[in-house]
Structures are given as structure tokens and as C-alpha cells.
Amino acid sequence: MVRVTRGLGLLGYSVPARPWLVVAWKEIVEALRDRRTITTTILMPMVLMPIAMVLPVFMISPRAAPPRVVVVPWESPPGLIEELASAGDIRVEVAPPPENVTRLVLDEGADLVVEIPAGFTENLSAGGTGEVRIYYDPYSMRAVGAIVVVRGALASYEERIVEERLREKNLTMQYIDPVEEAEYQITRTGRAVSPGALIGAAVLPMMVALIAMTGAGTFALDMIAGERERKTIEALLTSPASRGEILAGKYLAMLLLSTISGVSTLISAVVGLYVMGTMILPSPGEVAGQLANQTSASVVASLLPEGVDPWTLLMGVGAGVVIAGLTGNAIITMTSSFAKSFKEAQQYVGGAVMVLILPMIAVPYAPRSWAPALRVVPIGSIAMMMKDLLLEPTNPAAWGLSAVSSLAYLAIFLAVSAKLFGRESVIMG
Amino acid sequence: MEAAVEVRGLTRYFGELLAVDHVWFDVPRGSVFGFLGPNGAGKTTTLRMIYGVLRPDDGDAVVLGRSVRREPREVRRLLGVMPEDAGIYPRLTAEENLIYFGKLRGMEEGELRERVRDLLSRLGLEEKRHVLGDRLSRGMKVKLSFARAILHEPPVLLLDEPTAGVDVMSAREIRSMIRKYAEGGRTVVISTHNMWEVERLCDGVAVINRGKIVFSGEIGELQRLTGEREFEEVFVRLVRQEVIET
Numbered sequence: 034m035v036r037v038t039r040g041l042g043l044l045g046y047s048v049p050a051r052p053w054l055v056v057a058w059k060e061i062v063e064a065l066r067d068r069r070t071i072t073t074t075i076l077m078p079m080v081l082m083p084i085a086m087v088l089p090v091f092m093i094s095p096r097a098a099p100p101r102v103v104v105v106p107w108e109s110p111p112g113l114i115e116e117l118a119s120a121g122d123i124r125v126e127v128a129p130p131p132e133n134v135t136r137l138v139l140d141e142g143a144d145l146v147v148e149i150p151a152g153f154t155e156n157l158s159a160g161g162t163g164e165v166r167i168y169y170d171p172y173s174m175r176a177v178g179a180i181v182v183v184r185g186a187l188a189s190y191e192e193r194i195v196e197e198r199l200r201e202k203n204l205t206m207q208y209i210d211p212v213e214e215a216e217y218q219i220t221r222t223g224r225a226v227s228p229g230a231l232i233g234a235a236v237l238p239m240m241v242a243l244i245a246m247t248g249a250g251t252f253a254l255d256m257i258a259g260e261r262e263r264k265t266i267e268a269l270l271t272s273p274a275s276r277g278e279i280l281a282g283k284y285l286a287m288l289l290l291s292t293i294s295g296v297s298t299l300i301s302a303v304v305g306l307y308v309m310g311t312m313i314l315p316s317p318g319e320v321a322g323q324l325a326n327q328t329s330a331s332v333v334a335s336l337l338p339e340g341v342d343p344w345t346l347l348m349g350v351g352a353g354v355v356i357a358g359l360t361g362n363a364i365i366t367m368t369s370s371f372a373k374s375f376k377e378a379q380q381y382v383g384g385a386v387m388v389l390i391l392p393m394i395a396v397p398y399a400p401r402s403w404a405p406a407l408r409v410v411p412i413g414s415i416a417m418m419m420k421d422l423l424l425e426p427t428n429p430a431a432w433g434l435s436a437v438s439s440l441a442y443l444a445i446f447l448a449v450s451a452k453l454f455g456r457e458s459v460i461m462g
Numbered sequence: 463m464e465a466a467v468e469v470r471g472l473t474r475y476f477g478e479l480l481a482v483d484h485v486w487f488d489v490p491r492g493s494v495f496g497f498l499g500p501n502g503a504g505k506t507t508t509l510r511m512i513y514g515v516l517r518p519d520d521g522d523a524v525v526l527g528r529s530v531r532r533e534p535r536e537v538r539r540l541l542g543v544m545p546e547d548a549g550i551y552p553r554l555t556a557e558e559n560l561i562y563f564g565k566l567r568g569m570e571e572g573e574l575r576e577r578v579r580d581l582l583s584r585l586g587l588e589e590k591r592h593v594l595g596d597r598l599s600r601g602m603k604v605k606l607s608f609a610r611a612i613l614h615e616p617p618v619l620l621l622d623e624p625t626a627g628v629d630v631m632s633a634r635e636i637r638s639m640i641r642k643y644a645e646g647g648r649t650v651v652i653s654t655h656n657m658w659e660v661e662r663l664c665d666g667v668a669v670i671n672r673g674k675i676v677f678s679g680e681i682g683e684l685q686r687l688t689g690e691r692e693f694e695e696v697f698v699r700l701v702r703q704e705v706i707e708t
Contacts, residue, residue, distance in 0.1 A: 062558065273568070
């Protein structure tokens with residue numbers, strides 16, 4: 034890493050001689066050479082997050098590896114096996130009835146067995162009910178996914194039979210489906226919320242708040258507690274740079290590193306979501322067919338809240354990431370100021386994170402009546418700002434309050450951390 | 463001639479412990495001045511108050527006419543400091559450690575490059591310029607810490623145990639550099655336990671014991687007052703309070 038970053042190190046000669054810039058340069062060079070921290074803070078989340086998101090879906094998604102469904106017909110009702118075979122997302126085999134059906138599941142690798150017993154067709158013809166038996170291992174997620182597909186196929190088959198029966202009596206489906214539902218969205222803006230915005234409103238606030246709490250994480254701990262532990266702080270304080278300038282430089286470096294960490298987390302989450310989507314959603318070809326008459330701009334726009342410019346939203350998310358990163362770093366700086374060593378600092382920070390993470394978790398699920406309170410709670414306000422931007426972008430009272438309280442908390446945390454950094458007991462241990 | 467460093471009643475408590483008790487002494491300009499005392503006497507605390515890492519509870523110090531209490535930033539500009547712990551950044555190379563502090567002191571690129579090259583060469587660290595701090599030996603770290611202290615050619619140098627834990631050859635090099643540095647009319651204050659070093663380098667000394675100055679003046683005067691030639695004996699008698707009217 035030294036060879037790779039040597040140029041960055043020698044860049045120090047050219048850095049403008051402003052203490053906060055010089056301190057930031059040095060912190061960034063050191064951070065980039067800390068292989069362990071780079072690996073755990075940036076590289077591992079980038080690689081592990083998509084894997085963690087995709088792997089469970091891969092294992093159960095029918096698109097990735099269709100479950101094996103064995104149809105065991107004692108008789109062949111017209112159209113039923115064809116309905117099952119054409120369901121998609123399952124691999125259907127027809128096998129002669131065995132002595133022991135359960136062996137197919139437990140020993141012969143069938144994810145699901147669909148048995149059509151004798152008398153099925155006769156019962157249907159007599160106007161009665163035909164039973165289809167489904168055998169599966171309840172611990173198998175693939176089987177659970179396959180059941181959904183099989184039930185869908187059986188429901189289609191049943192609907193055809195019901196339509197036929199009703200037609201014989203000169204009735205329509207409405208006869209057995211007398212109640213209709215019509216849904217209407219009520220929002221403060223008077224505009225509907227797109228599905229993408231709803232999903233984003235659940236995921237994005239937590240992600241941004243998570244960035245706040247992890248942010249530059251280890252880098253931030255190292256910049257304060259680590260400097261004290263390594264006894265480099267005293268030499269630093271003998272320079273003409275004021276403590277405020279030193280701290281400003283450290284914060285600048287932390288902000289840059291937490292932004293890199295946050296962006297890499299977001300990118301890997303998007304990659305994970307995209308891969309998950311290809312496993313769950315209709316294939317790209319099918320989507321393209323549906324969207325054949327739309328431009329890509331209108332597709333993007335359909336995922337956004339109505340009334341907001343995508344660039345405005347992007348800037349809002351960017352601001353959220355910056356505020357979240359700085360806030361997390363300030364909290365870490367504050368709590369690690371009381372520690373005499375890096376390890377002790379990690380323990381204090383862990384405790385602080387446990388407390389502050391609660392409003393973050395509450396935001397996506399909280400009822401509307403909680404929103405005003407969450408807008409003025411530390412970290413919760415940042416998560417609410419993201420949620421408000423997505424769901425109520427034309428309501429500046431909502432996201433404006435969240436933004437103001439987020440900035441106010443940031444200012445408080447920065448001021449307290451600066452005060453603590455100046456204390457002799459904190460500096461000298 | 464006005465002293466380079468005037469210590470006027472510096473006092474410092476740590477809780478109820480009076481670590482430094484109204485110390486007074488002057489460091490003549492252009493001299494190499496020893497600041498001696500047994501372990502825990504208050505040497506490092508006194509130095510830390512002069513270079514601004516600790517705030518005095520009472521008293522003041524003046525460095526080339528600048529008050530430590532009222533103009534701490536100006537004082538730090540005038541000082542070069544080598545603290546007790548070398549404080550070399552482990553993930554910066556030897557060269558980058560010097561770049562960092564040179565830039566913090568506002569040195570421009572050309573001047574800094576020249577100075578870094580010169581110091582690394584004179585201290586025998588040229589081959590180690592691209593070596594990370596945590597790969598340097600203790601002696602190299604101490605030499606690098608000394609280079610950092612004199613990087614900006616300060617008129618006053620404060621060195622806390624500059625040769626502690628260093629091999630003989632490195633210690634000789636550092637002492638030689640201290641002597642040469644002072645020959646340029648600059649002032650050097652050395653806190654040390656090494657009496658041999660004091661005898662060979664220092665023009666004057668201040669001795670501190672249990673937070674109080676027990677002597678301040680020229681070495682010759684101290685030897686005359688105690689009747690001892692061996693400085694170690696002089697020091698021991700002082701610290702045992704077998705004193706000496708000054």
C-alpha cells in the first residue's frame with residue numbers, strides 16, 4: 034500500500050500550508066495505508082453486502098434454480114397437468130405413483146410432490162370438489178416458494194372450472210365475487226406515491242442513518258483515540274496549528290472517508306437489489322416488452338415521487354449522506370474522547386451506537402403520529418429527512434424541520450467534540 | 463542580555479498534587495541549558511507548560527519576549543520541541559513525517575524539500591526515507607523526532623530526554639547536532655538524566671526536585687559551591703538537599 038500511495042504521500046509537499054488541509058492530507062494517507070481498516074470498512078461491505086442480499090434469494094428463488102415439482106397422477110384430469118407444467122419458475126416432472134410418496138421428498142430430491150388422487154375428475158364432473166395433495170418439507174424455503182407457484186396454477190385451473198359452472202347456470206364470476214375493492218391514496222401533497230418511492234422510503238432512511246453511525250467508523254476512532262494511544266498527539270500539539278484547525282482537518286478526512294464508505298455501501302446495496310430483482314421480478318425481456326412504449330426517462334420518473342426533480346432528490350440524498358457521516362463522526366469523536374486506548378474507545382462507541390440506533394429502526398415503521406417527534410430526535414431526524422424527501426417532497430415543512438434539527442444536532446455534536454478535544458485530560462490521557 | 467526563556471513562577475497542580483511549585487529560572491540566549499531532576503521532579507510538566515501542551519495554574523513563561531499564556535501560538539512558532547515520546551506516525555514514511563510537520567509550520571515546498579533532504583542525510587536516514595514509521599528502529603525514531611524539532615530552524619529548542627534509549631553512535635550524532643545547532647546562536651534546553659551529557663554539552667543548568675528549583679546557574683558555579691568536580695556527585699548532593707547557598 035505504501036508504493037501505491039507513495040504519490041499521495043509526496044503530494045504533501047504541494048498541499049497548501051493551511052493546517053486543516055495538511056492534517057486532512059495526512060489522515061487520508063494514513064487511512065489508505067491501513068489495510069485492515071480499508072478491508073473491513075470499504076471492501077468487505079462492498080463484496081459481502083450483495084452476497085448477503087443475493088445468496089438467500091438465490092437459494093430460494095425459482096428463477097435462479099427452479100424447484101423440482103413431481104406430479105404423481107393416479108388419473109389425468111383434462112388440462113391440470115398442462116396448467117402446472119406451464120406455470121413457469123418450477124420444473125415439473127410426471128412420475129408414476131410410487132409406493133411411498135414421502136420418499137420422493139425425503140430421499141429423492143423432490144422439492145414438492147403434487148398428487149392427483151383417483152376420483153378427482155369424477156368429483157369435479159359431479160359438481161363437487163377435487164382434492165389435490167401437496168407433499169413438501171416445511172423446512173425447505175425452496176418448497177415454500179414452489180407451493181406459491183403451484184397454488185397459483187391450481188387457482189387458474191379452478192377459476193376456469195368455476196367460470197364453466199357459472200356459465201351453465203347463466204351466471205357470471207360477479208355472482209361469487211360480489212365485493213369489489215377500490216384503493217385511494219391520501220397524502221398531504223394530494224398526489225399518489227409510486228411503489229419505488231414507498232420501497233425507498235423504507236430502505237433509504239435506514240441506510241443513510243446506518244452510514245451516520247458507521248461512517249468513517251474505525252478511521253474516526255483511530256484519528257482521536259489512536260493518536261493518543263500512539264503518543265503522537267503531543268508532538269502535534271507543539272505545532273502552531275490550533276486545536277480547532279487540527280480537529281477541522283480530521284473531520285474533513287473523516288467526511289471524505291465516510292462518504293466513500295457510504296457511497297460504496299449504497300452502490301453495493303443497489304447492485305444487490307438489482308441482482309435480487311432479476312431473480313424475483315419478471316425477466317428483463319418481459320419488462321422491456323411491457324415498457325416498449327415508454328422512454329427510459331419516463332421509467333425513472335415513474336419510480337420517483339411525483340413533483341420532485343431527480344437531481345433535487347439526488348442532492349437531498351447527498352446532503353443526507355454528508356450530514357449523516359459528519360454526525361456519526363462527531364459522535365464517535367465525542368465518545369472516544371473519554372477513552373485511553375483504541376479498544377476502550379470501541380467499547381464506548383458501541384454503547385452509544387446501540388442507543389442512537391433505536392430511532393433509526395423506528396422511522397420506516399413508525400405511524401404517522403410519531404413523525405413530528407422523530408423529526409427532532411438525534412439520528413432519527415436524518416432518517417426522517419430522507420423519508421420526507423421521498424414521500425412528501427413538496428411539503429417543505431416536513432423535510433425542512435428534519436433538516437434543521439439534523440443540522441442543529443450536528444452543530445451541537447461538533448461543538449461538544451471540539452470542546453472535549455481541547456481538554457488536557459482527553460489529550461494527555 | 464535578555465534571556466531566551468524566562469520562567470516566572472510556573473505552577474501546576476494535578477488534583478491535589480503540586481507537581482510544579484512556582485519555578486523561576488532563566489535560559490541565557492545562545493546557550494545549551496540543562497534542565498535536570500530525578501524522576502517525577504516536574505521536568506516534563508514544566509517543559510509542557512512552556513511549549514503549551516499543559517496550561518499553568520499560575521505564573522508564566524516568556525520565550526523571546528512572547529508570553530506563553532497570552533501568545534501561545536506565537537511561542538509555538540518560535541519553539542522546536544522534541545517530546546519525551548518520539549511520536550512518529552507509524553503509517554507515514556520517515557520523509558512524510560517531516561513533510562507533515564514542515565507543512566504545519568507553513569514551510570513552502572521548495573524550502574521544505576531542501577531541508578528534509580538535508581536533515582535525512584545528516585542524520586543518516588537517507589536510505590530510510592521511504593520506510594514507514596513503524597518499521598524504524600527506536601534510535602531512528604529518536605533521530606527523526608530531533609529532525610522534526612529543528613526542521614524549521616527555530617531559535618529555541620526544547621529537548622526532553624533526547625538520547626534516552628538510543629545506541630551510542632546515534633547518541634553521539636545527536637549530541638554533535640545539538641552542539642552545532644547552538645553554535646549558530648540558537649538556544650537549546652535539554653531535559654536529561656545523563657550527567658555525562660550535561661557536563662559536555664551544557665553551559666548552565668537548572669535543577670528541579672519535588673517541583674521546586676534547587677539551583678539555577680552555571681555549571682562551574684555549582685561545582686564550586688558543592689566542592690565536587692564530578693557532576694553526578696553534585697547532582698546527588700543537590701537532590702538530597704545537602705545545599706548550597708546560591
